[in-house]
Amino acid sequence: MKKISLLVLFITLLGCKNEHTYENKIKKDVMFLSDDKLEGRETGTDGELKAAEYISQRYAEIGIEPKGTEGYYQTFSFKPTNDPHGEVAFTNIAEDGTVTGTNVVGYINNNAKNTVVIGAHYDHLGYGGDGSLHKGEKAIHNGADDNASGVAVMLDLAGKLKNVNTSNNYLLIAFSGEEMGLLGSNYFVKNPTIDTKAVSYMINMDMVGRLKQDSTLAVYGTGTSPIFKQVLNSHNDNFKLIEKESGVGPSDHTSFYLADIPVLHFFTGQHEDYHKPGDDFDKLNYKGMATISSYIFEIISDLNDNGKLAFRKTKNESEETPRFKVGLGVVPDYLYDGTGMRIDGVSEDKPAQKAGLQKGDVVVKLGDSTVTDMMSYMRALSAFEPGDSTVVRVERKKDTLDFNLIFK
Template sequence: MKKIALLGFFITLLGCNQEYKYENKIKEDVIYLADDKLEGRETGSKGEQLAAAYIVERFKELGLQPKGTDGFYQSFSFKPKTDPHSEVAYTINPEDSTVTGTNVLAFIDNQAENTIIIGAHYDHLGYGSHGSLHRGEKEIHNGADDNASGVAVMLDLAAKLKQTNTSNNYLFMAFSGEEMGLLGSNYFTKNATMDLSKANYMINMDMVGRLKQDSTLAVYGVGTSPLWKQTLSSTNPGFKLIENESGVGPSDHTSFYLHDIPVLHFFTGQHDDYHRPGDDSEKLNYEGMNAISSYIFDVITDLDKSEKLAFTKTKNESEETPRFKVGLGVVPDYLYDGEGMRVDGVSEDKPAQKAGLQKGDVVIKLGDSTIVDMMSYMRALSVFTAGDSTQVVVKRNGETVEAVVQF
């Protein structure tokens, strides 16, 4: 009888394992999250609530456990900042002037000692608030790349990790309030629904939907643990990696780094549609997103049997960034690793456009300063004030072009 009962148990277990089948829904997830009916998913809006409910249903579909304070949800209320340099004021008693954001959290419990946190923000700019670069009539900012792409990859990783790499637990998080200042991730780390001392490491995806033909992929935080560089190299299927050591940057991984947790942040670069209404689902590179998801899965797999990752502090590059009062009106190409600062986009009616600068130009001199990278570009820019004019020198299609820019 014992043998028959044991055999029945294994048959039942096998049947349970066969019931789960991985399915790639990256494109389907992006199309829903970046649809006009969500009206740009602005923090606290009805559209963001619709997005949160969709993510919850996807977590349920994958069989994940809720890990919020109210099921899958963790809500937080705050007063929007009037001073951009001040701390946000979270509030327990919402008033008319407060906004309520909602993080969405799910958990895979492998009965392990430590937990890997995988996250992506799902809020965006609604009809164009909080940093929109659009000039003109109000339009929906669908945020397909920023950041339906990251959420879709996060959900894909949840599907991939459902029954594999069981040496850690997994906490999957869709953050609210990122566009307003990393508010959702900041709130979570101060009001965590798990013991953060048991966090092994955190992986963040923000704008991973526009992988270029040369397969350039930026990875931030590689200096936050001694194992990162070796692991990223050994598992790399052919990406041209642009590595940045700092654990501090303009996305949610920063909140976890500041709690001494090793982080990685993946990013495929800015583009002309960044923070504009044109960031739509049909413009994304879905094959590239699939490849990035597989790469991150391989990184996790490579570290599955490792001890808890050691944390190392990195130089806070944001503290060294010069403050400047004027701008050229360009979108820098943050994935460019050559000499100079390459222009990835030119804003209308700004100094760069008026001076004749074009997308693809590489700025090599500004005023008296030679430009070798982003930091030297920002230092050069910091000496100018409104009304100043200076010479700018760029490389364009192998030729040197000079122009006068008026700030």
Template sequence: MKYSIILVFFIILGACKNVDSKVISIKEDVTFLSDDKLEGRQTGTKGEQAAADYIANRFKTLGLAPKGTEGYLQKFSFKPKTNPHQVVTYTVKDGDSTITGINIVGFLNNKAENTIVIGAHFDHLGYGAEGSLHRGERAIHNGADDNASGVSVLLNLASKLKNANTNNNYLFIAFSGEEMGLLGSNYFVKNPTIDIKKVNYMINMDMVGRLKADSTLAVYGVGTSPILRQTLKAHNTKFKLIDKESGVGPSDHTSFYNADIPVLHFFTGQHEDYHKPSDDADKLNIEGMELISNYIFNVISDLDNNGKLAFRKTKNESENVPRFKVGLGVIPDYLFDGKGMRIDGISEDKPAQKAGLQKGDIVIKIGDSTIVDMMSYMRALSAFETGQRTKVVVDRNGKQVEAEIEF
């Protein structure tokens, strides 16, 4: 453990010495951040500290000014929640269970009135913290897509914005504690190192490394300011866009939306390696990440002369999600826009696998309920209890296949 972290620092030092002579690519950043040597970047670990030092050094070489509370770093301590409804207390006095997370904050000062926040979380699940979907032997969860990909695009955007679009300042933040409940972004919003009222809008990138063959890109928060949807469409020449109005979702943009700040959240979709040790850099679409970086840069450029964007409240779509006690044991394709619920991955030893369902199947019926989208899929599941059986019909390559499921 100690040897591996020392080795990481030597690698960081070498990377930083060479940074002036060559541009660090998205591929180089994401490969470093998802290396086994960082041991999954779990919040509060030496691996996360090593990743934080790497990002802080990258900020420095990119010419960003430190804007944390200790140079580039903004540390926060907390005790993990004992139940999902508990509010996290950041100030703690005693106890071995205290964890310290680190946000890394860099500032590009254009002496403008307002500031755009560009963020991505850099923590992950270590050797398999709560939230892991791995059921085998203890293994490092490198989180290449989740979310070394977002941090790497953030660093690429910082390099692009150094000499462009000077009507706003830029605050780049790599957040800690996202996997434990958006803790780093929540802490920053409550303890900002700039005037939070001067934040123009916030861009968040979480899992942007797996752009699929059909180039589907989801963008959440398009309803949080009246101008956002038309701006996104005006610059889209590469993607099949799926836009969502709501500013609320399971990533760090939510913390800023709750502070009445317009947000855009970029996401290329879940996959069967999500929260598993197999989320490695060799499975990333590097060219797709570069396309997303260029697209976000063009959107920022278009908005550069628009002053401070108006904020608009949106409907919280998650409030209408039905509660259910059972599941098929699949990873849904959240970006699928056809009729039904497309399966993007199958979990081992779960009802779907036991029933012979396959990746790519489109669930069109559960019991007596017709499935037309994710909402109807969840509503159908809410009618069942553990131990019950029912029929499931899927569309498999144009043919209807029926299977019996036991929850």
């Protein structure tokens, strides 16, 4: 580790002497990070460390200072838990049974009073494990969209921000351990390398690589500062925005929101390759990613002279989510804003597939319950037990169809 850190520091010193010229390297960055050679970038593996070294070299190339605890790196060790709802225990030193993750932290120092944090997790699932939705033979999960895409856009923004919008400093963080429970961001917030009281707001990008034809872009955390909605909409010339006010969600922005920092999280939606080996670089929308990067840059530019943003607590939507014992075996379209719950993917050998449901179907009734949105769908689902049978009503193009379904 120390040899790598010294090498990176040397590259940094060389890079900082040169003038930086912005160049779009989004596709190049995604291709490296999602290459089979990195074996899925699972936290604590050699593949993740290769990704960390690459990100460090890109920081140095842009002329970004190290801001970790050892050069660009901030390492943390923890003991994994088998309880999906339990917290891991961070340890001061690596012990038997511990895993060591590595955040990669860079800094654009404009000698400003406030700092903007821009982050994206770079770890993924390696060869699968508990988080995988793959049912076949063991295979590398390259995670091009999840989340090489977010890291690539973060690096693109870093290149654009060097020497401009100098009323703020910029802290760039590639987080480790997100797939294991937001561990890297949680650790950083509890062990920051800057004064977090001077952080104006945090921007997070997780799965921004598959912008669809209708240009739907979800933005979470829009209620965490009073100014966000106005700024988001005043610069939106390209997207169908789905705005979610809550600062709590299944990605690293949550760690910062819980520290009373305004957050914005960008997301282009789930897909059939989510947490599967098929999430590869050739399926990403690179033009869309460049457009998202430009949009975020415009937002940052607009907020350049606004000082430290006001923080506002939001309703925690996750606390209202019903718990359920069964599932349809579908991937919901989280960006759908019509009536019902639209299916974005159907898993093999699950109740939905066996009943005849298809991708694109919109569930409008489940049993006796009308489904108007994602929350009502989950409430309806929570009423069933394994072995129950029911009728699910869907809209398929211009037809309304009923299917008999049995929950496993």
